Amino acid sequence: MSKLDNADGQLSMPSSTLMFDVDDADQAAEYLRGALNMLGKLSVAPSPLFYTLLYTYCAGKSVRLNKELDTLLENQGSLAQDEAAALFQRFFGGAAEALVEDIRKELVAMVAQVIGSLVDIAGKTSLSSDSVSSQIEKLADTKNPTEVVAAATAILSETRQFVTDSRALEAELLSSVEEMHKLKEELSNAKREATIDGLTGVFNRRAFDKRLTDLMSMSDGLASGFCLLLLDVDNFKRINDTYGHIVGDKVLSEFAKQISRLTRRSDFIARYGGEEFAVLLPGTRITNAFTVAENIRATLERVRLRRSSSGESLGAVTVSLGVACFREGETAEQFVARSDKALYRAKRLGRNRTILAD
Incomplete structure (x- = not known):
């Protein structure tokens, strides 16, 4: 059972790790003092926007951020809200x-x-x-x-x-x-x-497309071929409408962790889009791929997310899966379409099930 909440009792999203690693207590305290000192000198509010920029500046972990901020302060001696927002988007906004x-x-x-x-x-x-x-x-x-x-x-x-x-x-x-x-x-x-989904920590759609192309190009060298699992969270709109998008995001993040735990290091997991995940299984026959899919489905069905502050449970959140094995000569679009067709057949048949592609 997972208890995943913040101080307000809401399920929270994972933090970004683009610019810095977690600092130890002594380092963090030193950077904190430096950031607070700069906040005072610049006469700006200690909001998350300004604090994140100035903490990173004091930590000296980004050469380019420090240069741009130094230039701004040298030219005008202050940091406006719109300038801070532009810097934040540039270095922490996923560009x-x-x-x-x-x-x-x-x-x-x-x-x-x-x-x-x-x-x-x-x-x-x-x-x-x-x-x-x-x-x-x-x-x-x-x-x-x-x-x-x-x-x-x-x-x-x-x-x-x-x-x-x-x-x-x-x-x-x-x-x-x-x-x-x-x-x-x-x-x-x-x-x-550039290849990681910021919410879940697994690969993104762009990285998936490249990995699929690579596997197709060397499919002759894979003794057992390779398979694709397409997985979609059932009734995800209801979760967002009932509990809010922050809770929905946390469901996706937790499911990504569970899928990673249930697959091999050689397998490739990506957020394909929205509430849909894709898993590429190299060197895998269709029967073994079905077993992997069923193991993922059954495990996720047993996961219970609960708010620690209120004890409120989201109940069972299930997934539907479509499984396809790559056929020589078909395009990437045809391969994905077969798996996608199987996935939606699983949805039509009542959800919370795994269907093999034709």
């Missing part, structure tokens, strides 16, 4: 794909700045080696963020021996390398966020 491209561009710009410093201080002979020239050509040709960082790091390593007489530049180079690695980590996190 992960735009953030990936912005970080990539910033990496390239930073590398160009560092190379310019090397030319100015170390002179032309510092950049005359074949190795450095090769890395610069690679840097100019690639748009891959990982290759950008690798080429930049190689250039710095090759040229540092020519500038040992400048301690200031040495410190600048070390700082730049650290900043580039930090940006690379942010880039990795942002790319991950």
Whole structure:
């Protein structure tokens, strides 16, 4: 039995992890003091919007957020509500794909700045080696963020021996390398966020489409083929209408956890849309896929969500499933459509059941 509520007795949504990990108590207290100090200096209300931005700023976990906030404060000495909202949306609002491209561009710009410093201080002979020239050509040709960082790091390593007489530049180079690695980590996190459903923590529809394409391309190499489960929460509109969307969201989040627990690490779970989930089972025959589907259905039927504050139970929340095994020669749309047709047949036959596709 799950007891999942907040202080008001409402079932709550999971928090975002795009920008920072959970800090320990001492670190959190230090960042809290810094954020409160900035709230006072800026004369803004300690609302979640301003506090989240300033706490993240004090924690120093996002190079790009700190730069943009520093520029705003330097130019106008204050932070307006609309500017804070725009920053929050940019860094915490799920615009992960735009953030990936912005970080990539910033990496390239930073590398160009560092190379310019090397030319100015170390002179032309510092950049005359074949190795450095090769890395610069690679840097100019690639748009891959990982290759950008690798080429930049190689250039710095090759040229540092020519500038040992400048301690200031040495410190600048070390700082730049650290900043580039930090940006690379942010880039990795942002790319991950672009494929994850923010509510449930499983993969999103875009990631599902890519994984399905990959499995179809290597289906000849899968001895037992692969199967798809499409799962839809029964009467989900009633749950939202009766208990509210926050409770409905928590049902989806809890069901995603249960499905993850009941499948293998090699299986692929995605929120397909709304209250519908998709599970790809590589190396699985249709009979085994049916067994997996029935295990998921029966387990979710027994889950009871209850509010701790009131003891109110949502009762049994059931799911219907359609199961299909991929056939050589069919398109992705045809494959998904067969599973979807089986799912809706399960709905028409009374819900809370698993139906195999034709």
